[in-house]
Amino acid sequence: MTDPDSGRRPKYQRIADELRTAIQAGTFAPGDRLPGENDLMSTYDVARMTARQALSVLRNEGLAEARKGAGVFVRSFRPLRRRGIPRLAHGHWGSGRSVWSADVAEDRALVVDQIEVTTAPAGARVARVLGLSCPDEPVCVRSRRFVLDDRPVLLSVSYLPAALVEGTAIMEPDTGPGGTYARLAELGRRPVHFREEIRSRMPTAEESDRLALEFGTPVILIGRTAVTEQGVAVELNEMTLDSASYVLEYDFDA
Amino acid sequence: MTDPDSGRRPKYQRIADELRTAIQAGTFAPGDRLPGENDLMSTYDVARMTARQALSVLRNEGLAEARKGAGVFVRSFRPLRRRGIPRLAHGHWGSGRSVWSADVAEDRALVVDQIEVTTAPAGARVARVLGLSCPDEPVCVRSRRFVLDDRPVLLSVSYLPAALVEGTAIMEPDTGPGGTYARLAELGRRPVHFREEIRSRMPTAEESDRLALEFGTPVILIGRTAVTEQGVAVELNEMTLDSASYVLEYDFDA
DNA sequence: CAGTGGTCTAGACCACTGA
């Protein structure tokens, strides 16, 4: 009854198409429950695996999410706006505010719920970026997870030369007002230039776990290098963002 | 023999784990053939659907790609570097070069293989960005696909007020030296400020088709607004990038 | 405790690839 041209397109695709159309038409609103495996099995007279395959198409597209034991639901998307350039302006962190505070409206709070500060050998990649002479040289590794409204949205791992930050607040969990950049400035290494590199890919199992990601949700990777007036890289910050939670914004002149 | 703690983790995940480890260890190099469905069925003594599920984990992570009738292969990733800020500097397109030419090394060519220029009603979203008084106002729509080494990497749709660009080269497939921005400058609407917004998500079926994307490959969306000295938005350019083909770079000062 | 999604089996048939 639904397919005059049932010819070439696989069953599971046709079922996914119908559900997708219904979602876009508003028949199912964000948060609504979709027909589940059992519903599709009887409605379309297909096997469980075929019904699952149809639903997994929508999950891979980021349109639906499954909650075990409860059902399959239409996803919603209300992103944070991360303004790449003003958040790193000296006037912002120089006045004692956190770089991260720029990303959220004042009525919401982006908080760190996991933090780990260690010292470890740099490794080849980090040594190259920070201009260390040898991959075994120690670096300070600041690893954090940020949570918004109880939802993890971002992982951040920051690398700084251990020789530079040894014994400073940068080695403490709480780096104090203005954060790492304010402390670097006090050490005479104020960052004046930044480079951000952006990629996107599907998460690893560990990332998916730590960010509590749904199936079809990619991560955005940002690698930022902070450079001093003398052209020396003093920090590499590698961030992993839940792509369903973020829009990045860059403003600049021609 | 492979699982002392076979307890909680599903079979398909354990198989995927082993393959992933082997890929990361270099046992399988980029382009190599991986064990296929039939191999996994006999090696691990599982049903076809379970072997498929294991392979689909790796495909979703972007680590492997299936070629029907041939096998499953390790994917490779060699991205283009898109330098967000210098490519839009007036000195670049002002001297007659294309904005896009900045994205590739001189020995490779990023070429347009599909182009369509039409006029259509703006619609609510575009009208809002371009500051049009009514969503029915006509806009010039320039839709292009870019190909690198025969591989489609980017879709671009550009919107400009029809009242402004009517009868100019901007309505032609070839906009001439320096492209749209050089023509806007000649009209007294030189863009001096840009805003780029970046998101990432899984592709729609159409995007997946036009960019010839593999299973677990997200797209990166860039929405750029070009603004004149007078603060008027003259262009909205919406781009859809194959995330496996691009790294974005933004350089700026504190 | 009824219903849900998650995992898994042992088969079948198909279109496609590449030697």
Place this chain on the structure above:
DNA sequence: CAGTGGTCTAGACCACTGA
């Protein structure tokens, strides 16, 4: 033409959710 991945069935059992 042998081998491959893609689709599909008709069952089964499990852990989890929420009334």
